[in-house]
Amino acid sequence: MPRSLDGLILAPVADQAPGQVGTHTRFAYHEKDGEVWAEYAGGDVLRGHLVGTRDGDRLDFRYVQLRTDGTTASGHCVSTVVELPDGRVRLEESWEWESRPGSGTSVVEQLTEHAP
Incomplete structure (x- = not known):
């Protein structure tokens, strides 16, 4: 059985373009x-939500966010759940905006208790 994401805090390993998660x-x-659902905030994102489903190691979800400049954006993401050698979780993501042009890939990883 794949490890549950419930209660985990994850963060991107690299910054994306301005106005996006970082x-x-x-x-x-x-x-x-x-x-699967999550709340997110930080950097250029004032408040964000994602909601979707999980089938094995595959997540499929939609996201919507309010940015600090007052604009909103939404999109679709498919992620693969990977367990790292140290036991933490990584999500390898392919995403695309639905509210505007653009797509890309990103990686988020579970934070340790001592991470900022």
């Missing part, structure tokens, strides 16, 4: 019975 963004994940 290394100061924190994702608080929840998971129950194949449903």
